[in-house]
Amino acid sequence: MKIKSLSIFLALGLGFSFNSFSQNIKVRIFSDQTITHATIRSSFGRYSLSLDNNSPITITKTSKVDIKSKDQKVEVKINDSLYGCFNNIVFNKEGLRSFFQIETNIKSLTRRYDDNLIVNSDNKGLRLINNIETENYIAGVVQAETWGATKNVDFFKIQAICVRNYIMMNIAKHKKDGYQMCDAVHCQAYKGRANQPEVIEGAYNSKGEIIVDINGNIIETLFHSNSGGQTVSSEDVWGKPFSHLVGKIDSFSVGLKAYAWEKYIPLKDWQRYFKEKEVNVKDDSIKNELLNFSQNEGRKKEMLGVSLVQIRKDFNLRSTFFSCQEWGSEVKLNGKGYGHGVGLSQEGAIKMCDEGFEYWQVIEHYYTGAKIKRIDEDKLLGEN
Ligand SMILES: [Zn+2]
Structure with a gap:
């Protein structure tokens, strides 16, 4: 089916039942930080501020709202005047499109958020929840x-x-x-x-x-980021197969920014690593594989019985899709792709x-x- 006709089909077939109103989702922000106080300003649009069950206060672009965690409540100051301590404060947009700026006690964390903010406090500090259109x-x-x-x-x-x-x-x-x-x-x-x-x-x-x-x-x-020209099956990385996560040729990724990488590893470290994995590095054929491992014909899962996923992790490689060659006192890895390669x-x-x-x-x-x-x-x- 040609593309345009598909979208018409979607519009006719399912579009009418589709609810065009956005639902809000609640997202806790600064969730891995301890926020003890913050300053909020409207960046665009008007807001109303509800402090527990009191009637809302209008917040314009020139208003400044300071909030602080105090005895598991939220202390609120508006333009430097103290309003008191509250269990729950809600910063709601009044128009269709509004966003606010929030500065916190962590100096580098001034950010802007769309839509609304709910604040309460627990024994660790402020809980800031962005109530936002999905x-x-x-x-x-x-x-x-x-x-x-x-x-x-x-x-x-x-x-x-x-x-x-x-x-x-x-x-x-x-x-x-x-x-x-x-x-x-x-x-x-x-x-x-x-x-x-x-x-x-x-x-x-x-x-x-x-x-x-x-x-x-x-x-x-x-x-x-980049498959290196061939994606990976999920079971080759995590041991669990999915019908939609099957490795395949991906010519679209070839030659792009994150396509190729190189890494040099001291020969001694490389040999010691495989020796520790109980590979007999003295055996001639193994020695040859150790220095001439190749995936030029396509991705493999392991090298000398060691999983490439493990090697990637241990040497902090961009991907598992590499070949190697001896390079003086080092081993040169020529790699393709960036990331796990799945999907x-x-x-x-x-x-x-x-x-x-x-x-x-x-x-x-x-x-x-x-x-x-x-x-x-x-x-x-x-x-x-
Ligand atoms: Zn989470």
């Missing part, structure tokens, strides 16, 4: 992950869908904590609002879209988008048998 959160995560790599909206759509899959599969992770995601790597790194227009467009244009496998089940959308290659995906492939074709290339599925957003966030 697509704005997704855009923030994508921007934290993609280092402004491209301006191609289709690529950001793909990344946004991967983030959405993650949310849906992990929505209950913090249920007992009173929010849905944290902003650390425990969930997905999130460092504030996205400001790259293409990233925001990618999140909103893919609204309600997730990726499912051949049986219609939502999948884990693993990705890495989607980010650089390869950008290349495919730039070459005119549709975003769903890129998804089908990297996730074997996978398809896009549209869902209502209330299904995404469940009953949380």
Whole structure:
């Protein structure tokens, strides 16, 4: 089916039942930091501030709100006047589009966030929860992950869908904590609002879209920087097979920025390492393999019985996809790719988008048998 007709099909078939309103998601911010006090200002738009059950106070762009953790409550000052201590404060946007700035006791952590903020306090300090439109959160995560790599909206759509899959599969992770995601790597790194227009467009244009496998089940959308020209099966890295994470030739990643790498390792260290792994390094044929190991014909899983995943970890290599040769008193590793190599290659995906492939074709290339599925957003966030 040609691409355009597919989107028409989606619009006619499923589009009408799709809820166009965004649902909010609660994301704990600064979750791995101890925040004792912070200053909040509106960066764009007006806010209202609710202090427990008191009537809301309007916060304009010139207002400054200081909050401080005190006896498991939140002390609030507005423009330097003390308002008291409260259990729960809510900083709500009044317009459609607003974002705020927050400065904390950790000096390097001034950040901007979209939408709303809920604050309370426990015995460790302030608990800051960004109550944010899901697509704005997704855009923030994508921007934290993609280092402004491209301006191609289709690529950001793909990344946004991967983030959405993650949310849906992990929505209950913090249920007992009173929010849905944290902003650390425990969930997905999130460092504030996205400001790259293409990233925001990618999140909103893919609204309600997730990726499912051949049986219609939502999948884990693993990705890495560059496959080196061949992706890896999940079972070769983690021992668990998935129908959509099957190694395949990936010519799109060849020759790009993170495609090739080199590393020199002292010959002695290299030999000692394999000796410690109980490889008989004195045997001539083994010695030859030790210095001439090659993956030029394709990826292998092990070298002299030692898993390449382990070797990568122990020598801190960019990938497991390397060949080696003797180089004076050293061993030279010629490597390809960056990352575990499972699933989607980010650089390869950008290349495919730039070459005119549709975003769903890129998804089908990297996730074997996978398809896009549209869902209502209330299904995404469940009953949380
Ligand atoms: Zn988390």
